[in-house]
Amino acid sequence: MSTLAPPRRPEIKTELPGPTGRQIVEADQQFVTPSYPRPSFKLVARRAEGVWVEDVDGNIFLDCNAGVAVCSTGHCHPEVVRAIQEQAAELIHICGTDYYYHHMPDLARKFDEIVPIEGPTRTHFANSGTEAVETALKLAMHATGREKFIAFFNSFHGRTLGSLSLTSSKVAQRRGFKRQALDVTHVPYPNTFRHPFTGERTDGETVSRACLDWIENRLFKTTVPPEECAAIVVECVQGEGGYVPAPREFLQGLRRICDEHGIMLIVDEVQSGMGRTGKMFASEHYDLKADIVCIAKGVASGLPLGACVARADLMDWKPGAHASTFGGNPVAIASALKTIEILERELVANSAEVGAYLQEGLRKLMQKHDCIGDVRGLGLMVGVEIVTDKASMRPAPELRDRVETACFERGLIILGAGYNTIRWSPPLILTREHVDVALEIFDEAIAAEC
């Protein structure tokens, strides 16, 4: 698409997928694992630039998903592409577990400056979100000598066996894998739109009190002695669970509980980090300081990179305790350093500003359409909950899927999250003009399906 002037609107010229796309989907269905949780619509991408994705049949889509909250600087940002190309021409791999290169300390120093952890930090590099979480779990066990964990219903932390023990957003992620590898107890998450105990809409203080009480007066007095608990693992904004921001009282309460009992607070910023919420990290909205922070997705604009950043005093494990052949690869780090530079320069602010504009537009559509039950989020991490009607607020997952497909057919890429929510996680370069186009399509798709 680099030869094209950026389009102002999506352009759909064939049925979807078109003839070339169908061949690729057929080959995929024959040779690739069927375990990927792909939506009912089929996007077969060829190239992409900024917020625009072109498929193999020449159709052009406005991307409000960013490869599942990854392409933070937009697709193929020219400065990121240049940084990757220059690095690839110089050093692709040498293995940071055995040798040195400047990229690792450069990015670790940057994280020390920007990650919301009190005092000095150290960073362990990985290739993905789940690996960053695995590192955090191992580190918490190693640092505390404890092995129990607390996580939240509807959370998502990855699919490898350790992180899968935390993950609880859909039963399909667990089915067939027998007992969980780690000793994790799940606790209700304070969703103000649907109080986990009553199902009713509530306020942040009430629901926070109920969920914190569950930990302190139920778990700690029955199955999880606090002195045996290594860590509480939390997303400030649940991602795959349906784009649900936690109330401030709740996260501050978790910090207090952790401090009282020597428990590590692991904040998973894999989806909510790197400017997505209108601040560099979602924790900053809550003045929350973690002991350990997990980072991946948007950090390197699409190259695979994960990081576990922790209090330096915790990360005193010995050589051999944890390492990764590819983790912290120089090309991925070059991309991350450029990504962070662009985020700090302009895109964190843009995420806050355009995110507020997007939410305002979605709230107007909520007034208009009976099937939009809730609009919530921070910055450009916005969830729209689809219900049968406002009177009952009954979740409508099939309707959600139909709206998603109807948007796709009109050239807008959005994706579901949780049981009945549509997530908006566009590239952080999104403009108000893009929002106007996206909302027009969303409005039309909802009118057609609801």
Ligand SMILES: Cc1ncc(COP(=O)(O)O)c(C=O)c1O
């Ligand atoms: C909060 C959170 N943690 C961890 C992960 C796992 O990341 P990955 O798919 O890179 O392993 C995800 C992925 O969606 C996530 O949203």
